[in-house]
Amino acid sequence: xxxxxxxxxxxxxxxxxxxxxxxxxxxxxxxxxxxxxxxxxxxxxxxxxxxxxxxxxxxxxxxxxxxxxxxxxxxxxxxxxxxxxxxxxxxxxxxxxxxxxxxxxxxxxxxxxxxxxxxxxxxxxxxxxxxxxxxxxxxxxxxxxxxxxxxxxxxxxxxxxxxxxxxxxxxxxxxxxxxxxxxxxxxxxxxxxxxxxxxxxxxxxxxxxxxxxxxxxxxxxxxxxxxxxxxxxxxxxxxxxxxxxxxxxxxxxxxxxxxxxxxxxxxxxxxxxxxxxxxxxxxxxxxxxxxxxxxxxx
Amino acid sequence: xxxxxxxxxxxxxxxxxxxxxxxxxxxxxxxxxxxxxxxxxxxxxxxxxxxxxxxxxxxxxxxxxxxxxxxxxxxxxxxxxxxxxxxxxxxxxxxxxxxxxxxxxxxxxxxxxxxxxxxxxxxxxxxxxxxxxxxxxxxxxxxxxxxxxxxxxxxxxxxxxxxxxxxxxxxxxxxxxxxxxxxxxxxxxxxxxxxxxxxxxxxxxxxxxxxxxxxxxxxxxxxxxxxxxxxxxxxxxxxxxxxxxxxxxxxxxxxxxxxxxxxxxxxxxxxxxxxx
Numbered sequence: 001x002x003x004x005x006x007x008x009x010x011x012x013x014x015x016x017x018x019x020x021x022x023x024x025x026x027x028x029x030x031x032x033x034x035x036x037x038x039x040x041x042x043x044x045x046x047x048x049x050x051x052x053x054x055x056x057x058x059x060x061x062x063x064x065x066x067x068x069x070x071x072x073x074x075x076x077x078x079x080x081x082x083x084x085x086x087x088x089x090x091x092x093x094x095x096x097x098x099x100x101x102x103x104x105x106x107x108x109x110x111x112x113x114x115x116x117x118x119x120x121x122x123x124x125x126x127x128x129x130x131x132x133x134x135x136x137x138x139x140x141x142x143x144x145x146x147x148x149x150x151x152x153x154x155x156x157x158x159x160x161x162x163x164x165x166x167x168x169x170x171x172x173x174x175x176x177x178x179x180x181x182x183x184x185x186x187x188x189x190x191x192x193x194x195x196x197x198x199x200x201x202x203x204x205x206x207x208x209x210x211x212x213x214x215x216x217x218x219x220x221x222x223x224x225x226x227x228x229x230x231x232x233x234x235x236x237x238x239x240x241x242x243x244x245x246x247x248x249x250x251x252x253x254x255x256x257x258x259x260x261x262x263x264x265x266x267x268x269x270x271x272x273x274x275x276x277x278x279x280x281x282x283x284x285x286x287x288x289x290x291x292x293x294x295x296x297x298x
Numbered sequence: 299x300x301x302x303x304x305x306x307x308x309x310x311x312x313x314x315x316x317x318x319x320x321x322x323x324x325x326x327x328x329x330x331x332x333x334x335x336x337x338x339x340x341x342x343x344x345x346x347x348x349x350x351x352x353x354x355x356x357x358x359x360x361x362x363x364x365x366x367x368x369x370x371x372x373x374x375x376x377x378x379x380x381x382x383x384x385x386x387x388x389x390x391x392x393x394x395x396x397x398x399x400x401x402x403x404x405x406x407x408x409x410x411x412x413x414x415x416x417x418x419x420x421x422x423x424x425x426x427x428x429x430x431x432x433x434x435x436x437x438x439x440x441x442x443x444x445x446x447x448x449x450x451x452x453x454x455x456x457x458x459x460x461x462x463x464x465x466x467x468x469x470x471x472x473x474x475x476x477x478x479x480x481x482x483x484x485x486x487x488x489x490x491x492x493x494x495x496x497x498x499x500x501x502x503x504x505x506x507x508x509x510x511x512x513x514x515x516x517x518x519x520x521x522x523x524x525x526x527x528x529x530x531x532x533x534x535x536x537x538x539x540x541x542x543x544x545x546x547x548x549x550x551x552x553x554x555x556x557x558x559x560x561x562x563x564x565x566x567x568x569x570x571x572x573x574x
Binding site: 009010011014102157158159160167170175176179180181182183184213214215216217218220221222260262263264 | 397
């Protein structure tokens with residue numbers, strides 16, 4: 001049978017063809033940890049706090065700020081959060097903060113404020129900071145941007161498996177172009193003039209992740225849980241890979257082993273294996289765990 | 299033809315429809331429901347009317363009325379993600395949490411309470427019934443479902459669809475469209491016990507189209523299958539397929555070669571029954 005990338009089938013997964021796809025399909029557990037990140041390995045910080053979630057779409061802003069600060073220090077190995085922001089953002093940067101406005105589970109305003117504070121603290125003028133989701137293609141700030149920060153909650157999605165950091169950039173182009181094969185080619189949107197090479201930080205919001213869909217597009221808080229986490233990395237693929245494993249593990253916990261994501265979120269693995277955007281395989285991810293450990297699912 | 303807005307009463311008990319109804323078509327659906335709009339576009343969906351009812355004490359109720367183009371596709375989108383199906387409203391309905399969805403004739407309807415309340419179940423059903431009563435009568439599910447043997451079939455596991463991405467949603471087969479699915483093909487998929495065996499039946503526009511798809515499937519997925527079209531795959535399970543006239547029957551992940559062949563044969567027998 002054909003084993004080329006274009007023909008990858010379920011049987012190829014069974015045989016182990018497809019590299020990281022295998023892990024993505026079955027949700028292999030995390031293995032990497034340590035303090036020094038080897039070359040070719042992506043550091044991902046998972047920080048959690050049991051008190052940060054006050055309810056669905058209600059978050060403790062002070063704790064969010066502390067969590068992001070701690071995550072930044074750990075991610076970059078510097079002494080203070082402001083040094084970390086200065087490492088990735090220059091005062092003369094024009095910064096677009098790409099968020100997500102899906103009204104059931106948007107990027108929390110507390111996270112948006114913490115990111116904005118960091119960018120301002122790096123010396124960027126207020127007028128050179130933009131924040132948005134739909135409409136970023138037409139935004140003057142985003143079109144002129146020299147740096148991007150990307151943040152959204154992870155949730156299951158009826159067409160792409162999960163709404164991921166990678167997928168969050170789909171609004172930089174005509175989304176329909178990326179819909180075939182469960183949004184397999186989403187990583188290409190990271191190679192447009194408006195996005196290419198600009199992303200300095202990714203914050204995957206795992207405060208109340210959604211682990212199951214209610215029909216194609218409905219939402220019910222029954223399928224979220226107070227995980228109380230943020231996943232922070234410069235590598236969007238690695239951050240998504242970690243988030244995806246948590247979602248998959250939650251589904252196993254709730255439904256049993258026989259409930260794979262529908263559809264599979266293979267756009268994350270393909271962002272690694274076909275597009276080279278980042279690392280999706282856990283053996284190339286250094287996962288740093290901070291804060292609350294109970295029920296981390298990874 | 300009755301306008302969809304006519305299916306929506308001005309008021310239902312204490313609930314009054316506001317004047318801000320919005321319609322989205324195949325192009326603008328993404329403005330309403332993001333990329334998941336592709337689920338609706340994978341059927342003959344033409345447009346959706348979204349209306350809101352406000353009550354004196356309870357949460358707002360959002361009604362989505364999808365014109366799916368034909369009854370088969372209304373059933374199809376209903377079957378896409380339903381986990382349980384109950385009868386007594388339209389062609390069937392499912393209530394999960396704050397959402398009640400049903401299909402009736404060529405329409406798929408979802409009624410959503412914006413918040414959970416103690417009496418949300420009753421409110422959802424009252425609103426849904428008031429709308430259903432104004433709609434054309436319910437239809438039968440697509441005829442192709444009658445090809446599915448009933449023995450061992452898992453309740454509410456039946457899916458009706460047309461396209462390759464839909465198959466991969468329900469059962470990831472391959473990135474390439476090796477079964478040559480398209481808008482002109484009808485497909486039903488169901489799960490069977492024991493184990494987790496899947497049965498797929500595809501109806502093509504012609505026997506020659508089915509033959510071409512069968513050849514593609516054999517080459518792409520079961521190249522080493524026996525003359526009887528059966529083989530063991532890497533997960534230790536058994537798959538079998540057969541083309542019969544304009545249909546292809548595929549059994550996936552059966553517990554034994556005998557189980558695969560029996561299910562395939564039972565399906566072929568039903569397809570060839572004169573009464574179909």
